Structures are given as structure tokens and as C-alpha cells.
Amino acid sequence: MTAAPDLGTPRLAGPDLLRSVFRRHAAGVAVVTARGDGPVGFTATxxxxxxxxxxxxxxxxxxxxxxxxVIAEAEHVGVHVLGEHQRELADTFARSGADRFGAPTRWRTGPQGVPVLDGVLAWLVCRVVARVPAGDHRIVVAQAVAGDPDGTGRPLLYHEGRFTALRD
Known part of the structure; x- marks a missing residue:
């Protein structure tokens, strides 16, 4: 008979447990944009x-x-995959109250009027097809209608509560 692995001491599920577990999950970093009366955007992992x-x-x-x-009403959104050279941009779009589209952020109006960020690894403009309630969030499902996958560089990651890069 094989001994069972030590699974540690389980904790009751809740927000703190979820945050602790997902701090260990490396995720790619994206910025989602949309246009309302003006451009809006946020960092998403x-x-x-x-x-x-x-x-x-x-x-x-x-x-x-x-x-x-704005996202709640937008017909289209922009999805931007960030490179490791864009930690400052990720911080800007993650910070409450920041002027996200002011200098030094470089952007232009893309397909469907969506703000498209310059210098990213890849971007898509997507048509929103669903907004699904999920606790204090909404899961947005969107269909790609245009984009560019040809940026250069390596991806930016989020791990252990900070932006980081791949290591060789």
C-alpha cells in the first residue's frame, strides 16, 4: 500500500484562500479597453x-x-496581451484613479472605435456576446473580429502578487 501524500491542513474556502491559491498561479497579463464618452481600460489576469x-x-x-x-454597455472591447517591457503600463491600468490614456501611454482608435494600445505583443478587437454574473464580477465572453498577433517580445506574467517575466 502506498502512503498518501501530505496534503497539508485544509482551510475553509473563502476570499483569503482563493487569493492565496491564485497568488501561486502564474497568469498572462492583458489590458482590456473600451470606448464610452472616453476611453476606459483595466489590467486583467x-x-x-x-x-x-x-x-x-x-x-x-x-x-x-x-x-x-462602460464595459457593461460596450458592443466591442479591445484585448491587449502585454510584453515584459510593459510593467509600467500594466501598473497604470491596474491603479485606481490613474490617467490611463495620458502620456506615456501610446494608443490609437482601432476597429469599431475601440482604443488600441501601441507596442503590445498582440491585440484583438472583440464583439461582446455575453456578460455572465459571477459574484462581485462579470465574466465577459467576446468574439474576435479583428486583431494583430505580430508584436515582438516575451509575455508579461503576474505571479505572487507582482508583475514578472519568464526566466530561461
Whole structure:
């Protein structure tokens, strides 16, 4: 008979346990943008590929986020995969009250009027197809309609509560 592995002492599930577990999960870093009366955006580590046919992605957004009112009504959003050279940009879009689209952020109006960030590894403009309630967040599902996968560099990661890079 094989001995059972030591699984540690289990804790009751709750927000602190979830945060502690996901601090150990390395995630890619993206910025999601949309246009309302002006451009809005936020840093997301919840970006996921959902399906290839049709091409669907998803991401989570907190309903208390300053970007949520625009995302809640937007027909299209921009999804930007950040490179390791863009830690400052990730910080800017993660910081409450920051002028996210002011200098030094470089951006332009892209397809469907969506703000598209310059210098990213890849970007998509997506048509929102669903907003699914999930606690204090909404899971947004969106279908890619345009994009560019040809940026250069290595991806920015989020791990242990900070932005980091791959190591060789």
C-alpha cells in the first residue's frame, strides 16, 4: 500500500484562500479597453481562450471597477496581451484613479472605435456576446473580429502578487 501524500491542513474556502491559491498561479497579463464618452481600460489576469470556432475569449471584470459601467454597455472591447517591457503600463491600468490614456501611454482608435494600445505583443478587437454574473464580477465572453498577433517580445506574467517575466 502506498502512503498518501501530505496534503497539508485544509482551510475553509473563502476570499483569503482563493487569493492565496491564485497568488501561486502564474497568469498572462492583458489590458482590456473600451470606448464610452472616453476611453476606459483595466489590467486583467483572467484572460482566457474559450473557443476557436467561433473565436471566443473571456475575462473577468469587477462590478466596482471604474471601467465596468462602460464595459457593461460596450458592443466591442479591445484585448491587449502585454510584453515584459510593459510593467509600467500594466501598473497604470491596474491603479485606481490613474490617467490611463495620458502620456506615456501610446494608443490609437482601432476597429469599431475601440482604443488600441501601441507596442503590445498582440491585440484583438472583440464583439461582446455575453456578460455572465459571477459574484462581485462579470465574466465577459467576446468574439474576435479583428486583431494583430505580430508584436515582438516575451509575455508579461503576474505571479505572487507582482508583475514578472519568464526566466530561461
Amino acid at each position: 483572467s484572460l482566457s481562450s474559450v473557443a476557436a470556432e467561433p473565436p471566443l475569449v473571456s475575462f473577468g471584470v469587477g462590478t466596482a471597477s471604474s471601467s465596468w459601467p
